[in-house]
Amino acid sequence: MIQLVDVTKTFDRFAAVKGANMMVPKGAIYGLLGPNGAGKTTLLKMMAGILRQDRGTITVDGEDVWENVRVKQRLLFLPDFVYFFPHATIRQMADFYEQLYPSFSRGRFTELRSAFSLDVDQKIQQFSKGMQRQAAFWLAFSVQPDVLIMDEPLDGLDAFVRRHVKQLLIEEVAEREMTVVISSHNLRELEDLCDIVGLMAQGTVRMERDLNELRAGMHKIQVAFRGGFPSELAERLDIVHREERGSIVLLVVRGEKRSIEETVSSFAPLILDVLPLSLEEIFVYEMGDVVDVRETVVG
Amino acid sequence: MSAKRLSANRAMWTQNVRQIGWIAIIHLLLWLAAIVLPIGLSYSQYDPKVGNVPQWKNVYYISNGFETLIAWLVPILAAAGVLRYMHEKRSADFIHSLPIRRTELLVGQVLFGWMLLIVPLAVTALAAIGCLYGLDLPWPIGAADVGRWFGETLVMETVIFAFSIVIGVLVGQSVLHIVLTNIFLVFPAGIMVLMFSNLSLLLYGFPDMYYLSSELEQWVMPIRYAMLTDQAMSAGEIGMLLLLSLLFFGLSIWLYERRPTEAAGQALAFSVLRPLFVYGVAFCSWLVGGFYFGNVESKWSWTVFGYISFSLIGYAIAQMVIAKTWRVFHRWKGYIAFAGAMGVICLLVHLDPLGYEQRVPALADIKQVYFGQSTMNFEHPEMIGRSFQEVDQFLRSQDNIKAVRAFHEQLVHDQPSPPRFANIRTVVIGYVLKDGTRLLRRYVVPIEPYMPYFQRIMGSKEYKQQYYLLLRPGGYSPIRQVTIRNVETGRAEVVLAEPKEIESFVQALKQDLWNEPVEDIIGGGRAWQGNIELLQSDGDSFSLPLDEYNLHVRQWLEERHMWEKIEK
Structure with a gap:
């Protein structure tokens, strides 16, 4: 369970997030919707322990995220622009993740090799943007985190890969009760994926709804x-x-x-x-x- | 540290090896080229018949300038390399999302960076020792010298590296990291030079050179390194530098814990530093402007122009760096406030409320005066009296104390500011008072209008006696031989070896020196007709010019029909 209480973050004089509250139950796929500049990325980066909030608390299962290795070992963040070390190959990145995340599974990595047909020994930076994103998904699924936080992850993927990734995501949630937070500026992208949708605007989460309840x-x-x-x-x-x-x-x-x-x-x-x-x-x-x-x- | 944590560090180290391991290779190659290669070359060029063993007093003699460059620049490069991850936005986000605590991360990176320094140094040291003992040559240096070089160089590289790590945590861009580290390395001495030389612009008579000569450069690490040729580090200095490195390291961890991740790509990581940076740069460029124009054009209008133009440029550049854009011209209000404040401060200093400029000690208080051209010898009287002609002197006779004080009063009253290329002379006036107080002033004085003052002091018996080695009682050992050489050919035209002859010649020469007019001492631009070389019994020789003022010498030579030899 991820809980944000009264979280505020200001860059210089610009308040990116202003007193945001949010609750993501365990095993849920939470869609964070909002227009560009609503503060989604900032909020997610705080949730991932990258940025430190000025005020408020961010906890995963009751523990603060900031500088907390125990929490961060169970949590993976996928940014809007995925990052790999310069000249790194997928194999090298997998080695890196394996040393950092105890939950990393070699078996899962090999298993997913057929799902993403990418060359593990080619430099990732030589891949196209969409392939790089797939590589990021592959690595993320191999880490098998309890919490997966993704910033606009489906941008730049073609329809086929998109459906495939969504499928994997749903399986992962169903099998391991993974908790997912996924941001988007487009509702349609999340339609068949999310359990909960939060709407963010001008730095606050304006409303949070359970989609099944909404539908019913x-x-x-x-x-x-x-x-x-x-x-x-x-x-x-x-x-x-x-x-x-x-x-x-x-x-x-x-x-x-x-x-x-x-x-x-x-x-x-x-x-x-x-x-x-x-x-x-x-x-x-x-x-x-x-x-x-x-x-x-x-x- | 648990096995898992070690594994996290190993992951980062593996990555570091891939990304910045080349720095160690460059480091090693540079040191090999600087130290081991010259050893090998000397061996291959050695010719036992000539005995051309290199004249190295220690390892720093092998290639000093090059060695300094390596010890100065590579640690900064290493620091920039290991902190690069926090200076780029995407990698900063990525690395800080990983399950590693910040302290652990920084400690790991710093250790890795230090390895980039120590490993190549150790390899170079071993290679150098291997060459010195493996290649059979009577080498002037040995393992102990290499050991000293290794220790001192490691200390120096470590302290520069640790310092650069602090700067790296404070800034958000790699380029700025490197630039600012270099600036701050010379800062301690640089700011002093600027402050003192500006004070000498504002305060008439302020002896800036006096303060500048006082071992400031020791605090500029690269310069200190270059000085290792003749000045080894003491245990105390090594301890202090290592302690300093530890402090820098601790400080960087403390800062890093508080450093916002979003600082990546920004100029400065902490917003509180921004005004400090902007006004600091403006202040320094204000001083540079004064320093430059004040020294090139000693006119007030130009100095003020220097102050305003340089500080404005500095201010604008600092704003551009902070804002990361050219368009900073709407932020002029801060500059107006700054320039106003600086104007007031400079005016206050110039108005001299403490009476610095006008201070001339009362005659009754003065124990002795100092008159000369160098500010340094005022502090180091032991240096006085070593040259054949000693300009810098302490004077104790009442007449001279009065004369120097009168000159000083006149200068304070006139405050002459001669143009740069006029016929000028530096005048340094110092006092040692009876209560032990010391006072020193430095002026640049046009010669002609003040000639009477120069004549009164420098023409005095006391001054002249101390001025010429030959006139100093006990200033020289008995003269064994006198040689007068032709200035152009260097041929010995007259040689006196008979003691009586020498004695009478030296008497004539002393006569001439006593009679020499002050204009000649100051002017110096006279036509030499020959060179009088005096060989002392201790083997040292010194020489004096033979010129139109040497009337007694000429007479002496003419009486013995030697003058013709010189004349032709």
Whole structure:
């Protein structure tokens, strides 16, 4: 479990993170969403023990991250621009990681060799950007960390590799209960990956939501009534959005699916369809109070 | 340290070997070229018939300048190498995300850097000893000399390296790391030179040279290293330098624990240092401007121009380095405040509220005066009286004390500032008072207007007697031979070996010296007609010019028909 309480970080006079709070349960994939300049990278680097917060606490399983070897041995950070030693090959980097991380697994490294078809003895800097990122993933998965923190990791990967990496990530989480924090400025990138989404803007985490709860707690329905939409029904439903297309009314409603169906059915509708709601749509409605950021991440 | 921690360090060391191991190789090659190669070359060029064994008094004689360069620059390079990881943004992020504590990381890096220094030094020392004993030649140096060289060089490289590590933790860029280390290595002496020479601009008569000659350069490590040829390190000095290295090392760890990772790529790692840096650079360039223009053009307008222009440039450059952009011209307010404050300080010093410039001791207080050209001999009277003509003298006669004091008063009153290339002479006036207080002033004086003052002092019996070796009582051993040589050919035209003849010649010569006008002593630009060489009984000889003022000598020579030989 990763917990951030009232974390603040200021560069010179610029406050990059201002009193951020965040909670990532063990085994969760946490998506940190936010526009560029929201403070995501700074927050992640503090979480990884690279930067030191000016104020507040950052703990992994109750222990401070800063200068804590025990925590950092279980935690791996994948930056937005991956770094390798100059002239290093994947084999050399693997040796390096093996000496630093007790959880590094040779077996896993060899196993993943087929997944990433990269030459282990070629200099990584001669790889393309996407290949370098794959190499970073390969090494990261071989380390088998308990906590994996990734800053915009899927940028620059083609669709095939992206799906592949996501698959590996999900497996890893399922098998080892790895905790993952992953940042992105694009909601769609995280749609089929995250359990929890945090929305960051102007240095704070504005809201945190469990996606399954969100999905279960908001629905889009299409209804039609003889004699128009009963006003009493509008009062009994928690309507987030309403749109009329002739006699058909499109509603986005908060609540459990069954109770919504029951409530609507009791007014004898001519049509009642419950339609699937995309994560994007949920966000558009859920983030009513953070309108300023909505467009950029949902875009 | 547990096995796991060792493993973390081993990982970093493996990486260091790959990335900066070449520094050790360069280091080794440089030392081999500086020390072992010359030994080998001397061996191959040795000719037993000639006996051309190199004249090395110690290892530093082998290639001194080159050795100094290595001992000075390689440790800085090593420091820049081992701290490079924190000066580049991406590597700083990467390394600091790893499970290694900062102290452990820095200790590991510093140890590795030190290995880059000590291993090549040890190999060079062994190779040198091997050559000295393996190659059969009557070498002037041996294992003990190599041992001394190894120890002293290691101490010197260690202290420069440790110092550079501190600077490296303070800055965020490798280039700045190297530049600033070099600047701060010469800083202790440099800032003194600048301060004193500026004081001499602001305070009329301030003897800057006096303060500058006092062993300042010992504190500039590369210069100290170059001085090892003749001045070995004492155990105390070695201990002090090692202690200093340890302090630097401790300080760098303390700083590193507090150093923000995001400093990578910034000019300075700690924001509190920024104003210090900007105004420090502005201050130093202010002094440099004064130093330069004050010495080149001794006009006030130029000095002020030097102050303003140099400090403004310095200020702007410092701002550019900090902000990492050319566009710093909106930050002029800080400069105005700085220039204002410096102007006030300089004006205050110049107004001399303590009365430094006007201070002339009362006649009754003076025990003796010092009159000459060098400030150094005031402090080192034992150095006086070694040359044939001694300009620097302590004078004790009341007449001379009065004369020197009168000259001093006149100078304080007139404050002449002659142009640079005029007919000028440095005048150093010092006092030793009865209560032991000492006072020293230095002036640059135009000669003609003050000739009467020079004449009164330098024409006095006391001064002249001390001026010429020949006039000093007991100043020389009995003369065994007098040779007068032709200036151009160097041929001996007249040789006197008969003691009576010599005695009478020397009397004539002394007569001439007593009569020599002060203008001639000061001017010196006279036509030599010959060279009088006097060989003493102790084997030393000294010579005097034979010129138009040697009337008695000429008469003496003419009476004996020797003058013709010289005339032709």
